[in-house]
Amino acid sequence: DAKTTQPPSMDCAEGRAANLPCNHSTISGNEYVYWYRQIHSQGPQYIIHGLKNNETNEMASLIITEDRKSSTLILPHATLRDTAVYYCIVRAYPPADSWGKLQFGAGTQVVVTP
Amino acid sequence: DTEVTQTPKHLVMGMTNKKSLKCEQHMGHRAMYWYKQKAKKPPELMFVYSYEKLSINESVPSRFSPECPNSSLLNLHLHALQPEDSALYLCASSQDSGSQSYEQYFGPGTRLTVT
Numbered sequence: 001d002a003k004t005t006q007p008p009s010m011d012c013a014e015g016r017a018a019n020l021p022c023n024h025s026t027i028s029g030n031e032y033v034y035w036y037r038q039i040h041s042q043g044p045q046y047i048i049h050g051l052k053n054n055e056t057n058e059m060a061s062l063i064i065t066e067d068r069k070s071s072t073l074i075l076p077h078a079t080l081r082d083t084a085v086y087y088c089i090v091r092a093y094p095p096a097d098s099w100g101k102l103q104f105g106a107g108t109q110v111v112v113t114p
Numbered sequence: 115d116t117e118v119t120q121t122p123k124h125l126v127m128g129m130t131n132k133k134s135l136k137c138e139q140h141m142g143h144r145a146m147y148w149y150k151q152k153a154k155k156p157p158e159l160m161f162v163y164s165y166e167k168l169s170i171n172e173s174v175p176s177r178f179s180p181e182c183p184n185s186s187l188l189n190l191h192l193h194a195l196q197p198e199d200s201a202l203y204l205c206a207s208s209q210d211s212g213s214q215s216y217e218q219y220f221g222p223g224t225r226l227t228v229t
Contacts, residue, residue, distance in 0.1 A: 036218075043118070043204050043220025044157065087156065101170065102147075102218060104156035 004088045009109045012082075018075040020108055022088030025069040031092045033064060035073045036104075037084040044087065044104075047073065078112045085109050118221035120205050126227045129195060135224045137188040137205030145169075146188040147218065148180060149204040157204055163188060195228045202226075 005023040012018040024033065034049040048055055048062045050071075055062045061074040075082055087107040118139045127133050137146065145164045149157040162170035163182040177199075179191040188205055202225050206218040 038157075041222075043206070043222055044218075045220065046217045049217075085156075101159055101162075103159070107156060 004090055004105050006086070006088050006105065006108045008106065009111070012075075012078045012110060012112050014080060014112055014114050015077055018078040018082065018110060018112070020073040020075075020086050020088075020110065021070065022073070023070045024088070024090045027068050027090055028092065031090045033062065033071050034089045034091060034102075035060070035062065036087045036089065036102075037082075038087070038107075039081075039084040047086075078110075080112050080114065083110060083112045118205055118207055118219050120203075120221035120224050122224060123222070124225045124227075126229060127192065127195065128229055129197070131195075132191070132193045134192065135190040135203055135205075135226075137190075137207075137221055138186055139207040139219070140186055141207065141219065142185075143207035143209055143219070144185060145208045146182060147206040147208075148188070148190055149206065149220075151202040151204060151223070153201075161190075192226075195226075197228050200226055200228045 003026065032049050032051050035047040036044045037047055038044040047059050048057055050062045050064055052064055052068055062071060064071045085107040087104050089102060089104060118137065121136045125133060147162050148160040150160050151157040159172050160174045161168065161180045166182045166185055177194050181189040181191060190203065202223040204223045205221045208218045
């Protein structure tokens with residue numbers, strides 16, 4: 001699976017949109033982009049995933065560039081509860097030898113401040 | 115019910131002890147996972163069970179022994195651990211380990227301290 005690069009940390013004001021970038025310049029045609037987050041002392045939580053079209057659900061929006069080399073996770077109205085480490089993960093489907101794997105990188109520590 | 119439960123929440127054990135971690139889900143998921151997470155590091159995959167069979171072992175030392183007695187339960191048996199094995203152990207489940215949606219549900223973890 002392709003590697004991802006994320007900034008180590010970001011601050012965001014409560015009520016504002018948080019835009020979290022992820023670079024995946026070596027992504028292949030059958031690889032999806034997944035986002036998870038981990039609030040302190042909890043297990044990771046799935047947020048959203050996409051292949052090439054923009055996606056939106058009740059938690060966030062995912063914008064993938066046309067060349068698919070990067071993406072942005074958007075939290076539309078950040079709250080204090082959104083303070084967490086956000087992981088961008090690229091995974092092939094159907095999976096090859098990485099069948100079943102979810103490979104977490106270092107992620108971005110997002111701190112939402114009042 | 116979209117919950118994965120793990121017991122115990124905290125565990126302190128000596129290097130000669132034998133203990134077990136337990137994970138349970140009632141979502142009908144057929145894939146279950148163990149991850150290990152050291153402080154300030156991302157989770158690292160240890161084992162994947164799919165349809166109650168071990169699919170992936172990420173070269174984990176034999177002092178960690180997984181077991182999947184049925185599709186809802188996943189155990190991790192611990193024996194002769196080292197202090198460096200102290201970590202947060204996370205369990206997760208998904209409908210199928212090879213599916214496109216690949217939404218994994220994680221439990222809160224067991225915080226293990228080896229003394």
